[in-house]
Every structure is written in structure tokens, then in C-alpha cells.
Amino acid sequence: MKIDAKILICYNAPVSIFSVYNGKPVRESKTGDDLSEKSFTKELDRTRNSLEKHFIRVDSLAIDRDISKTIYGINSFAPDIIFNFVEAVEGISSYEYCMAGIFELLGIEYTGCRPVALGNCLDKEKTKDILRSFGINTPASITLKPTTRFSKKDITLRYPVILKLLKEDASIGISEFSVVKNYAELRKQFMFLASVYKQDIILEEYIKGRELNVGILGGNPLPVSEIGFEGLPAKFPRIVTYDGKWIEDSIYYNHTRPVCPAQLKDRILKRINKVAVSAFEALKCRDYARVDIRLDSKGVPHVIEVNPNPDISKDSGFARASKAAGINHDKLLSTIANFALERKRKHDSQAKAG
Numbered sequence: 001m002k003i004d005a006k007i008l009i010c011y012n013a014p015v016s017i018f019s020v021y022n023g024k025p026v027r028e029s030k031t032g033d034d035l036s037e038k039s040f041t042k043e044l045d046r047t048r049n050s051l052e053k054h055f056i057r058v059d060s061l062a063i064d065r066d067i068s069k070t071i072y073g074i075n076s077f078a079p080d081i082i083f084n085f086v087e088a089v090e091g092i093s094s095y096e097y098c099m100a101g102i103f104e105l106l107g108i109e110y111t112g113c114r115p116v117a118l119g120n121c122l123d124k125e126k127t128k129d130i131l132r133s134f135g136i137n138t139p140a141s142i143t144l145k146p147t148t149r150f151s152k153k154d155i156t157l158r159y160p161v162i163l164k165l166l167k168e169d170a171s172i173g174i175s176e177f178s179v180v181k182n183y184a185e186l187r188k189q190f191m192f193l194a195s196v197y198k199q200d201i202i203l204e205e206y207i208k209g210r211e212l213n214v215g216i217l218g219g220n221p222l223p224v225s226e227i228g229f230e231g232l233p234a235k236f237p238r239i240v241t242y243d244g245k246w247i248e249d250s251i252y253y254n255h256t257r258p259v260c261p262a263q264l265k266d267r268i269l270k271r272i273n274k275v276a277v278s279a280f281e282a283l284k285c286r287d288y289a290r291v292d293i294r295l296d297s298k299g300v301p302h303v304i305e306v307n308p309n310p311d312i313s314k315d316s317g318f319a320r321a322s323k324a325a326g327i328n329h330d331k332l333l334s335t336i337a338n339f340a341l342e343r344k345r346k347h348d349s350q351a352k353a354g
Contacts, residue, residue, distance in 0.1 A: 005341055006057045008079035009048060010099070010110075012086050013062040020196060022242035023175035043313040047333060051083070054334040063099060065090050074106060081340040082110040083333075084309065093122055093168055109344040111336050113308035117284045121308045122167050124202045127283065134282040136275060137302045139294075141204040146194035152183045157205050162239065163189050166200035169307065171242040173197055176252070179206050179237035207294035207302050211240065212262060214276035214291045215310070215321040217332075218339065221273040222321035226262035231255045258317050260324050268299050275301045283308070287339045290318055312336070 044060060051058045061073045063086050074082070082103055089095035097118035103110045113121075120126050125143045132138060140157055143166055144150060155161070160181050165173040173193055180186040186203070193201050215222035229238045232255035244252035264272065276291040283289075283306045290310040293301045312318045314329045322332045 002056050003054055003338075003341070005055045005080040006077065007051050007055050007059075007081060007083055007337060008074065008077050009044070009051070009058065009060040009083045010063055010074075010086050010103075011044065011060065012088050013064050013090070022247065023173040023178060023193065025192070046314060047083075047085075050330045050333050051337065053330060055337070063089060067102070071102070071106065074103075074108065079108060081337065081344055082108055083337060083340075084110045084112050087169070087309070094119075096122065109340045109347070111287055111309075111340045113286050113289065114284070117286065117289075117308045121283055121285075121289075121306050122169070124164060124166050124204075124305065127306055130282055131279060131303055131306075134278060136279055136282060137300060139205040139207055139302055139304065141202055143200055143202045144190070145200050146198050155183060155186065155203070157203060160206040160208075160237075161186055162204050162206040162237075163193060164202050164204065165193065165197055166202045168197075168199075171240055171245050174239065174241045175243065176236045176241065178241070179239060204304070206237070207296050207304070208238075209295040209297060210262075211238065212272060212293045212295065212301075213258070213317055213321070214272060214293060215318045216276060216280045216285065216289050216291065217322060217325075217327075217335070218287065219277070219280065221276055222318075223261035223324040224264060224269065224272060225258045225260040225317050225321050228257045228259050229255055230257065258320060260317070260320050268295075268301075272301050275303060279303050279306050287336055288312070288318070 048058050048060060059077055061070070061077070063070055084100060084103065086099045087093065087096055089099065097115040100110065100113070100118055101115045104115070120130060125141065128138045128141055142155070142157060160179050162179045163186070164178065177189050180189055190201060211227040213225040213227070227240055232238065233251065236251065240256060241252045243250040244256035247253055272293060276293065279291045280289050285306065285308050288309070290307040291303060292305040292307065294304055295301055310318050312332060319329050319332060323329070327335065
């Protein structure tokens with residue numbers, strides 16, 4: 001029996017704002033389109049069909065910068081909850097948390113994380129500051145503005161170092177050139193990123209070790225996934241790049257393989273899960289998130305990123321982990337929707353009692 005509820009799927013209309021997305025010179029880039037956004041439009045019908053199995057009415061709304069139109073569209077449908085898939089507005093990632101704020105101002109419950117978590121997690125340095133304040137290990141780092149003048153002595157980090165865009169996700173700007181072994185390589189990649197993306201860049205000590213993802217659903221960890229790089233040429237760093245996620249037939253795409261559940265000793269697994277849940281709670285995440293972790297040579301987990309509202313498409317790592325926990329994709333989507341519906345029921349009940 002379907003639940004008597006109206007669900008509105010809100011998502012960002014796909015748009016491209018950078019000349020390249022994979023962090024490499026144009027001559028080595030296969031596309032100037034943001035494939036991470038375009039891939040969701042293919043998933044939208046599948047998501048809608050899945051939710052229609054559980055709820056009486058489901059519709060979708062593409063979000064752009066026309067806020068009046070957005071508010072009109074939401075109010076016209078009058079949803080019980082919004083399934084929030086908005087990750088940017090017209091390519092601007094920093095507007096993600098703003099849309100969640102608008103949902104709150106409209107008084108409509110929605111899935112996933114609240115503005116404070118979305119904003120803090122988007123800023124990698126702020127994420128690290130919060131993690132450190134809770135005693136959670138995260139690699140040492142320095143953040144530089146694209147116009148910053150610096151010299152060799154200003155870089156106090158140990159090499160190798162990885163360079164990332166401070167406020168982007170989906171591995172935008174990350175390539176085999178992101179991990180640098182010396183100052184000359186660092187300066188070259190910094191200048192490239194600064195010229196193309198024109199935004200702050202975070203330099204982080206690179207942890208050589210196993211890369212793990214921990215999906216958190218409702219505050220509980222899903223089976224841990226490990227990113228395998230078997231067959232990747234030795235000259236390429238073992239990292240998750242934009243190519244590896246989105247560009248089919250690229251070297252990284254062909255040699256970036258998730259394994260779930262990861263083979264881990266019980267003692268280390270418990271430690272990883274504890275760190276992941278602690279990071280989820282420290283960043284005030286809600287409903288679902290993914291915590292990315294690197295194990296150092298001593299088996300110590302270091303949180304490298306906390307991803308609120310991560311990709312939950314049918315072939316995503318999060319969906320793979322939930323399947324390993326016995327939760328199929330339809331159940332995953334309905335579970336997340338029901339988190340929001342339960343909050344709405346509780347709020348309505350309190351309002352009625354008051």
C-alpha cells in the first residue's frame with residue numbers, strides 16, 4: 001500500500017561553467033561539460049519511478065537562479081516533503097546550502113543534511129577544522145587563494161602533497177597531476193588550477209595507503225567500501241579522480257574499482273566505523289552521508305572528506321554499500337524519504353498539541 005504523501009524531487013538543472021572539469025590542460029581533457037551533473041538527469045526517471053512505488057504522487061522540479069519561479073513551482077505542488085538532490089545552482093556549488101535554507105524558510109521538510117552541514121562540508125578547510133576540534137585525524141593542510149604569492153619556505157607540509165579545489169565536489173579538478181612530489185610540481189599544478197578555476201586551493205599531505213568510503217544511513221555505518229586501483233600504471237597516484245568517476249574508457253575509469261565490503265580486520269573495521277560516525281556527527285550531518293578515509297602505514301584512519309547528500313544513484317558507491325547491507329535501491333530511496341516524512345509527522349503533531 002502506498003503512503004499518502006506527495007514527494008517533490010528538486011534537483012539542479014545541469015550547466016557547465018568551467019572550460020575543463022578533470023583538472024588537466026585542455027589538450028588532455030575529453031570534455032568541457034560537467035559530466036557529474038549530466039549523469040543525474042539520466043537517473044531522474046529511475047528515481048521517480050522508484051518513489052512512485054511507495055508514495056501516492058511524485059513530481060520533479062529543476063532548480064536554477066530564478067528563485068521566484070522555484071518558489072512558485074514548490075508552492076504549486078505543495079509537497080509533504082522535498083527529496084533534495086540540489087548540489088549546485090547553475091554550476092555554483094556554494095549555493096547548495098542556500099537552497100536547503102529556502103526549503104526551511106518555506107516550512108517544508110526535506111531529505112538529507114541541513115544548511116550548516118552542507119556549507120561546512122563544502123569548505124574542505126572548515127571541515128578539517130571541525131574534525132580537528134573533535135580530535136578526529138585528518139591530514140595536515142594549507143589553504144591558498146588563487147592570487148596568493150608564496151615561496152618554497154611557505155609550504156610547511158611534507159611531500160607528497162595533493163592539491164584540491166577548496167569548495168568543489170564530484171572530484172572536479174582532481175587528476176593524476178594533483179599529487180605532487182616537490183615544490184616545482186606543486187607550483188605548476190597550483191598555477192594551473194588557479195588560472196582555470198579561479199578559486200581557493202587546499203594543499204593537503206597525501207596519505208599513501210588504502211582508500212575507504214563509509215556510507216552512513218540514519219546515523220549507522222553501512223559496510224565499508226574500498227577503492228581498488230589494480231592495473232593502474234605505477235606512475236599514476238592511487239586517488240579518485242574526475243576521470244575515474246565520470247569519463248568512460250579513461251585510464252582511471254578502467255582501473256578504479258570499488259570493493260564492498262572491504263576486507264578489514266575486525267579491530268580496524270571497528271575503528272574505521274567509529275571514526276566515520278564521529279565525523280558524521282561532528283559535521284552535524286543528517287539522514288545520509290559518506291565519509292572518505294585513508295589508512296596510513298600504521299593502520300590509522302584519517303578522514304579526508306565528509307560528503308553530505310552523496311550520490312545515491314543505482315550504480316553509486318553508496319547504493320552498493322546499502323545493497324551489501326541488504327537494502328536494495330528502492331528501499332534506500334524510500335528509507336531516506338521516510339526520514340523526512342517522520343520529521344514532518346513529529347512537527348505536525350507538536351504543532352497540533354501546542
